[in-house]
Each structure stands twice: as C-alpha cells, then as structure tokens.
Amino acid sequence: MxxxxxxxxxxxxxxxxxxxxxxxxLSHDLNRWWHKIRGKENPYLKIGDTNDRATKGTSDYVWALxxxxxxxxxxxxxxxxxxxxxxxxxxxxxxxxxxxxxxxxxxxxxxxxxxxxxxxxxxxxxxxxxxxxxxxxxxxxxxxxxxxxxxxxxxxxxxxxxxxxxxxxxxxxxxxxxxxxxxxxxxxxxxxxxxxxxxxxxxxxxxxxxxxxxxxxxxxxxxxxxxxxxxxxxxxxxxxxxxxxxxxxxxxxxxxxxxxxxxxNNKIEAFSENVDRKGNGLIKIITVEVFGSSLGILPQSGMPFHVKFYFENPKQIQTHEIRFDFRIDDHMGQRIAWISNTVLPIQENRILDNLCFQIKKLNLNNGLYYVTTYLEVNKEVSDWVQNAFSFEVTEGDYYGSGRKTPNIQSKMLMDFKLLLE
Missing domain, CATH: 3.40.50.300 (P-loop containing nucleotide triphosphate hydrolases)
Structure with a gap:
C-alpha cells in the first residue's frame, strides 16, 4: 500500500x-560570496560543534540541527x-x-x-x-x-x-x-x-x-x-x-x-549543580533512576514503582550507619509522602553505593511530583538537597475497573472496597 x-x-x-x-x-560574508562565485561550497559548513549545551566547544559555530x-x-x-x-x-x-x-x-x-x-x-x-x-x-x-x-x-x-x-x-x-x-x-x-x-x-x-x-x-x-x-x-x-x-x-x-x-534520561546528573544543597559532603548522591515496572518504563498509577539512588562514598561508610529519607511533594510544594530507610528492618552491613526503593502498587495519581532528599551519617547532615529532581506519573487503571481516576480529585489513591449487605 x-x-x-x-x-x-x-x-x-x-x-x-x-x-x-x-x-x-563582513569578512565571513565576503568569504562565502567568494566561494559561491567560484562554484564552491560555503566554507563554514565544514566547521561547527555538535549542539551539546553542556560542553564549551571549540568553534564559534554550532549546528542546532x-x-x-x-x-x-x-x-x-x-x-x-x-x-x-x-x-x-x-x-x-x-x-x-x-x-x-x-x-x-x-x-x-x-x-x-x-x-x-x-x-x-x-x-x-x-x-x-x-x-x-x-x-x-x-x-x-x-x-x-x-x-x-x-x-x-x-x-x-x-x-x-x-x-x-x-x-x-x-x-x-x-x-x-x-x-x-x-x-x-x-x-x-x-x-x-x-x-x-x-x-x-x-x-x-x-x-x-x-x-x-x-x-x-x-x-x-x-x-x-x-x-x-x-x-x-x-x-x-x-x-x-x-x-x-x-x-x-x-x-x-x-x-x-x-x-x-x-x-x-532517567539518570539525573544535576545533583552537583544544585545550589540548594547542604551538609558536610561525607556521602553525596550523584545520580538517580526513576522508573515504573522496569527500567525505561514511565511510572504509572497502580503499577510497580522504583527510585534508585547512587552515592559517592569515599570513606566506605556502611548502610546501617546512615539515615536516608526522601519526600515527595506536589507542584504546590505540599508534602504527599515521606519514605525512609529508618522505618524498615536494619539493613545488612554493606558499603553504601546505592539504595533502591520499591512501591509495589503506586498510589499516586497522574501528574508531576518533586523530590527532596535527606542523608545523615551518624546523626550529622551529609547531603540535603531541596527539590533535587522531579518525575511524572501517567494515568493507570488503579482500581482494575476499566476507569481512570480524575487527578483533580486527589493526589493519593486509596485501596478500598464497596461492601454491600
């Protein structure tokens, strides 16, 4: 067809x-004109850096496309x-x-x-x-x-x-x-x-x-x-x-x-540039991955949800020596949820290089959310980053009813049943 x-x-x-x-x-324009009348290619098309805004580059010219x-x-x-x-x-x-x-x-x-x-x-x-x-x-x-x-x-x-x-x-x-x-x-x-x-x-x-x-x-x-x-x-x-x-x-x-x-893009490299960062820097978060049921899948209401943090830990501090919290806020800055390793059983004695938190059935409604992280070593603040990153949750059939929940009603979704007597 x-x-x-x-x-x-x-x-x-x-x-x-x-x-x-x-x-x-003017000299560049004359150079272009001189090449054109001789039937040659624009000389400045052969130079120029790739459009990577994160690098300084070596040329005055850049290829936006x-x-x-x-x-x-x-x-x-x-x-x-x-x-x-x-x-x-x-x-x-x-x-x-x-x-x-x-x-x-x-x-x-x-x-x-x-x-x-x-x-x-x-x-x-x-x-x-x-x-x-x-x-x-x-x-x-x-x-x-x-x-x-x-x-x-x-x-x-x-x-x-x-x-x-x-x-x-x-x-x-x-x-x-x-x-x-x-x-x-x-x-x-x-x-x-x-x-x-x-x-x-x-x-x-x-x-x-x-x-x-x-x-x-x-x-x-x-x-x-x-x-x-x-x-x-x-x-x-x-x-x-x-x-x-x-x-x-x-x-x-x-x-x-x-x-x-x-x-x-699920590895977020912006932590080191974040100006609203406090702590002694004994351990620092370097990257984070946010994904749904598997790496690269967008978080969705009612589906598994993962947040994985990677740390810079030159002193080889172990997991049981730290307190790590993160809070999830809505776009108005209101706290929606608080998650911490301190409410879980004490972790095994291993050097802290990463922590992955899993929610088996994500109960956030669709929308954009912001995360603030807090890391403490032996009761001293090591790395506290306000609004460290954001993530998006897409609509899902949380209740298994074939219907989607309007996000204007609430940010949190509750598991409930209708009991008819």
Missing amino acids: KKDIILKAENISKQYRLGQVGTGT QDINFEVERGEVLGIIGKNGAGKSTLLKILSKVTAPTTGNIKSRGRIASLLEVGTGFNGEMTGRENIFLNGAILGMTKKEITSKLDEIIDFSGCERYIDTPVKRYSSGMTVRLAFAVAAFLEPEILVIDEVLAVGDAEFQKKAIGKMQDISKGEGRTVLFVSHNMAAVQNLCTRGIVMKNGSIDYEGDIESSIQYYLSD
Whole structure:
C-alpha cells in the first residue's frame, strides 16, 4: 500500500554563530560570496560543534540541527521529544517556515498552521477578532471561510468577553487559548504545536488535546506535537521522534519512543549543580533512576514503582550507619509522602553505593511530583538537597475497573472496597 506522505524533511541542518546577531562578520560574508562565485561550497559548513549545551566547544559555530530526515503521513500525530536544547523548537520553526534551514529542504502538501510561542503571529495592537481574520488570511483563507468559523473559534477559546479588546491586554493564557483556537479551527492540513500549551490551565489543556485528537482521527489532518509532558504525548501521538544534540536519536512508535527517551534520561546528573544543597559532603548522591515496572518504563498509577539512588562514598561508610529519607511533594510544594530507610528492618552491613526503593502498587495519581532528599551519617547532615529532581506519573487503571481516576480529585489513591449487605 502506497504511503500518503504529506510532509518530508530532507537533510535539514541549521547552523548558528554563537554570540552574534546574523551569520557573522563582513569578512565571513565576503568569504562565502567568494566561494559561491567560484562554484564552491560555503566554507563554514565544514566547521561547527555538535549542539551539546553542556560542553564549551571549540568553534564559534554550532549546528542546532544536523542531517534531519523523516516523513509524516496524512492523519498521523507525530510526537517530537527530547531534552531542552535538543533542537525541537528549531525544527518546528523550519517546518513552519519561520526560519530557513542552512542546508536541506522541506516538502509539504497543504497549509501549515503553527503555534510556537505565546503571541506568535498576533499583532498586539489589533483586537482578538481582527487577529483571527489576520491569521486566516496568512493561511490563505478567504474572508467568507474565516467568518463561517468565527463563532466556533471564539467559543472554543473562551475569550468572548475580550474578543474586541487589543490582544496586548490579554494574559498569556488567554493569548494561547485564542491562538490555538485559530490554528485548530481554520483547518490547516498540518498543525504544528510547540510546548506553548503548557501555558494554559488544566481545563484548556484537556480541551486542546481532545481537539487535536479530533483533528487527526476524525478529520484526517496531521499534527506535529512537541511537549515535555509524557502523559500528553502518550495519549495523543501515534509515532515519536527522539532528538538529542540536534540530531534524531530514535524513531518509532510512541510507546517505544517514550521508553527510549526515559531510559536515556532517567539518570539525573544535576545533583552537583544544585545550589540548594547542604551538609558536610561525607556521602553525596550523584545520580538517580526513576522508573515504573522496569527500567525505561514511565511510572504509572497502580503499577510497580522504583527510585534508585547512587552515592559517592569515599570513606566506605556502611548502610546501617546512615539515615536516608526522601519526600515527595506536589507542584504546590505540599508534602504527599515521606519514605525512609529508618522505618524498615536494619539493613545488612554493606558499603553504601546505592539504595533502591520499591512501591509495589503506586498510589499516586497522574501528574508531576518533586523530590527532596535527606542523608545523615551518624546523626550529622551529609547531603540535603531541596527539590533535587522531579518525575511524572501517567494515568493507570488503579482500581482494575476499566476507569481512570480524575487527578483533580486527589493526589493519593486509596485501596478500598464497596461492601454491600
């Protein structure tokens, strides 16, 4: 069966010059021109560092993207995931034709609507209503087509009271509501959505994800979705691309893509950089792994859950000499749970190199949680890290009823039975 390819990226690369506005100095521009008239390649394409923000590098040039190739079929929802700085937003800007690639080209069939940053494509001096018509015109729609969708756009955005007010007076949440409604309802063949949906409240995020599902499944249009919310990516997308340092590191179905991303990122290296760290440093946490039933599986309500800590222990201190606690907080900083080795039977006498805590049936509802760690050696604080890391829990059938539990009701889930007499 022949594939219906609607979008194709061929050898896309994007080079930037660090610390400069534009592509470089006059001498560099003259050098490019001199090579061009002689029919030779741009000399600066042969230099430049890989896009790794954690290293200093040796060149003024950096490849934000390098040799990106992929295809997207009509009606597909493609999730693009990766760490901050991996090149996701740069790729979407090229796909949306906001910026041009240094090399390579994009082939698309149909109109592309993008939602990249709050207020992108909006004129702050114009009203919400005027911006709807402006965006529609940019997409190539007639005034009659836009007018036929106007009421739906305004109703979905929830901004009816302010629709004739200049957009510069909107909050960021209101702006993104209207921008998403415009992008979704003006019927582009390809909808490109960046992390911007995170600005909206929970109710709007749910509406937006539902609308994107309708767009792809019901209307057969294509969606490219970038998010750090793995639960949203898992629910919405059919296929995934994992980006790392400006290149595609993995491509596959969405479940395996998420697992690959998490397995590569479940070791958190940020402990040594954390400014809110106290203690004498006799023992320090160096990395942590957070996973569900096995390494690389996203934590899920009702399923096994693991947190494994690795320690730097130059004095060879043994496990029974330490007290190790960690607390789990919600996004408001409220304590949800406290876990400690001190409430368990005394551990065997072994040198402390790692500790792995297991919860057989995770009773946290879906959402994002933050962890603070506390390590004590012979009653003296050794390593205390506030908000050391965070982890995400996805929805699961905790009660085995085939129903999911709404996370607005509570963060904790309780095992209970209904007794009928």
